[in-house]
Amino acid sequence: MQPREHGEPGEWLEATGVIGQLELAQICGIGTTDIDELVDYGVLVAEGPAGGPRVFSSEWVQPLREACGLWRVYDLDLFAAGLLLVQLHRIRKLERQLHELDAHLPYPARAGREGPGGWREAHAKSQA
Amino acid sequence: MKYKDYYAALGVARDADAETIKKAYRKLARRHHPDVSKDADAQARFQEIGEAYATLKDPEKRTAYDRLGTRPAGEEFAPPPGWQHEFATGTDAFEGMDLSDLLDALGRGRRGSMPPMRGSDVEATIRLSLEQARNGTTVHLDIAHEDGSRTLAVTVPPGAIEGQRLRLRGRGGAGRRGGPAGDVYLHITLAPHPVFRADRHDLYFDLALAPWEAALGADVEVPTLDGPVLLTVPPGTRSGRKLRLRGRGLPTGHGGHGDLYAAVHIDVPATLGARERELFEELARVSPFRPRALAGKEGSDAAA
Numbered sequence: 001m002q003p004r005e006h007g008e009p010g011e012w013l014e015a016t017g018v019i020g021q022l023e024l025a026q027i028c029g030i031g032t033t034d035i036d037e038l039v040d041y042g043v044l045v046a047e048g049p050a051g052g053p054r055v056f057s058s059e060w061v062q063p064l065r066e067a068c069g070l071w072r073v074y075d076l077d078l079f080a081a082g083l084l085l086v087q088l089h090r091i092r093k094l095e096r097q098l099h100e101l102d103a104h105l106p107y108p109a110r111a112g113r114e115g116p117g118g119w120r121e122a123h124a125k126s127q128a
Numbered sequence: 129m130k131y132k133d134y135y136a137a138l139g140v141a142r143d144a145d146a147e148t149i150k151k152a153y154r155k156l157a158r159r160h161h162p163d164v165s166k167d168a169d170a171q172a173r174f175q176e177i178g179e180a181y182a183t184l185k186d187p188e189k190r191t192a193y194d195r196l197g198t199r200p201a202g203e204e205f206a207p208p209p210g211w212q213h214e215f216a217t218g219t220d221a222f223e224g225m226d227l228s229d230l231l232d233a234l235g236r237g238r239r240g241s242m243p244p245m246r247g248s249d250v251e252a253t254i255r256l257s258l259e260q261a262r263n264g265t266t267v268h269l270d271i272a273h274e275d276g277s278r279t280l281a282v283t284v285p286p287g288a289i290e291g292q293r294l295r296l297r298g299r300g301g302a303g304r305r306g307g308p309a310g311d312v313y314l315h316i317t318l319a320p321h322p323v324f325r326a327d328r329h330d331l332y333f334d335l336a337l338a339p340w341e342a343a344l345g346a347d348v349e350v351p352t353l354d355g356p357v358l359l360t361v362p363p364g365t366r367s368g369r370k371l372r373l374r375g376r377g378l379p380t381g382h383g384g385h386g387d388l389y390a391a392v393h394i395d396v397p398a399t400l401g402a403r404e405r406e407l408f409e410e411l412a413r414v415s416p417f418r419p420r421a422l423a424g425k426e427g428s429d430a431a432a
Contacts, residue, residue, distance in 0.1 A: 010312075074157060
């Protein structure tokens with residue numbers, strides 16, 4: 001067996017489950033006050049105990065990065081970026097569910113078999 | 129220093145109002161965004177219009193830019209002498225500066241007050257086979273950004289799953305004026321596997337059983353990423369059931385492994401020999417089993 005080649009070690013973005021406000025701001029290229037504003041708008045949901053340091057689910061990282069990218073590129077206002085964030089978060093969640101469902105899909109549906117699907121006779125109860 | 133025609137870059141008149149400039153920019157940014165445009169020069173064009181908009185949307189920068197007058201794009205010029213006294217120190221204070229740097233300096237009042245600027249982040253997508261995701265791998269990426277392009281060898285740890293992002297701190301574009309370098313973000317996707325489907329760390333595959341294997345139970349050989357193993361199918365296994373092979377999925381990165389699931393479906397011979405037909409017909413005669421009669425019956429799990 002050949003020794004494995006080593007490259008730059010990376011870190012998983014979603015590994016810890018939560019991310020602090022400062023790091024989230026840095027990763028997304030925005031200010032912490034912008035994050036405060038998004039929380040005020042109710043589009044970004046903070047976690048953690050009241051009075052403690054504000055943390056966010058790492059689920060927000062990617063949609064917020066994308067929303068902030070669009071915000072900068074198209075010179076949107078922050079409220080519009082917040083609306084984008086909500087939709088991007090939702091799309092990402094749905095994409096994940098779709099991927100999960102695809103893995104669980106029963107054989108005939110995924111194989112694209114032609115013809116009628118499963119059915120049960122309407123009078124089945126009376127035969128029980 | 130080379131002159132750049134920012135108005136021409138955005139396709140607007142020199143007296144265009146702010147709203148017109150913004151509309152023109154958004155339209156061009158959408159058209160030339162590297163995610164949208166397949167043109168070879170999309171990135172350069174996108175940066176050009178971004179630089180033009182950054183100047184023209186800022187009233188102070190725009191005023192300073194307009195003071196340079198109208199020149200052919202690309203023409204060498206020297207900033208007006210007064211600017212050096214006003215905004216910089218030393219006779220070569222503008223030496224080596226780009227027009228956008230110069231306007232940034234003017235916009236901020238003095239060159240010395242320009243803050244450090246973080247380098248740009250780089251996004252890339254890598255597609256891994258399930259085997260690479262399970263074992264970890266080293267991939268070589270050609271990273272292109274404004275500083276040029278280079279090849280980066282990246283170690284992907286074992287246990288990568290679909291949709292994960294790997295971050296390499298400080299490996300993106302170089303920072304400016306002492307600012308930190310940007311990061312590289314790698315988006316992980318998994319290539320379709322001919323047998324297995326991944327749901328996070330769990331793997332699924334379809335297990336076809338003959339009716340008698342499902343009814344009587346059987347030991348069948350099934351595939352895993354480590355090679356075939358024997359799976360005991362319990363008697364009375366219904367189509368749609370998932371049989372678990374514990375710990376045969378992808379590594380979780382915390383010392384554990386996901387599971388491997390065999391999704392059962394019951395297949396029948398497409399054509400029957402005479403003896404097979406005879407046996408099936410006898411079975412049909414003697415068996416009290418009525419699968420459709422189970423629907424809706426209380427306590428039945430036929431619909432599961």
